[in-house]
Amino acid sequence: MGRLRFYFLVFSVLLALPVAVLLWRTYSSLEKEAFFFYRTIAEGVIATASEQFLQSLRREEDRPFNQYRYVYVAERPVPSQEGLNLSPLASFPVESEVPGVLGYFQVEPDGTFQTPLLPPATLSGGIEVPQRPQRIELKQQLASIVEGFRTVRTPDRVREQKTKEEVARKSEALSKLKKNLVMNQRRKLMIINRK
Helix, strand or coil, X not given: CHHHHHHHHHHHHHHHHHHHHHHHHHHHHHHHHHHHHHHHHXXXXXXXXXXXXXXXXXXXXXXXXXXXXXXXXXXXXXXXCCCEEECHHHCCCCCCCCCCCCCCCEECCCCEEECCCCCCXXXXXXXXXXXXXXXXXXXXXXXXXXXXXXXXXXHHHHHHHHHHHHHHHHHHHHHHHHHHHHHHHHHHHHHHHHC
């Protein structure tokens, strides 16, 4: 009976080893399959989100630049009207197909900040703007976000830069004037010493 137990034990161990290896490989394969399954799903989600983002970006890139102003002149105005239209981007609160959009803006070629929330200062006297304080607050919020980029110059930054340039120009002119005065003083002293 002892021998039978020994053979049974050896047979069980020899059978258990391949079964253990088979189970380990199966489990490993299941882990890899799960990884690739979730990877495929993640790639699909990213592709869909990227496509939706690119579609939104294309729509915005196709938008005429003049719509980024509060009012704009229509390309083909009706003869009986002046041709001024309220920008579709001037609505308040801001309406957008893209969730989370705070507002629209553009950076002009001279680097200044422009938003369709408010008319420019030159037109603001003759145009009534509903919810003006809230629009001003949102414009300032957008400007502060955009101001983090050094290429953008808000009206305050433009004034600040002009002031710095003017101070530098005046300082340079004063130093040249001082230099000329010193040179003239030296010449006069040289002429007096020669006499």
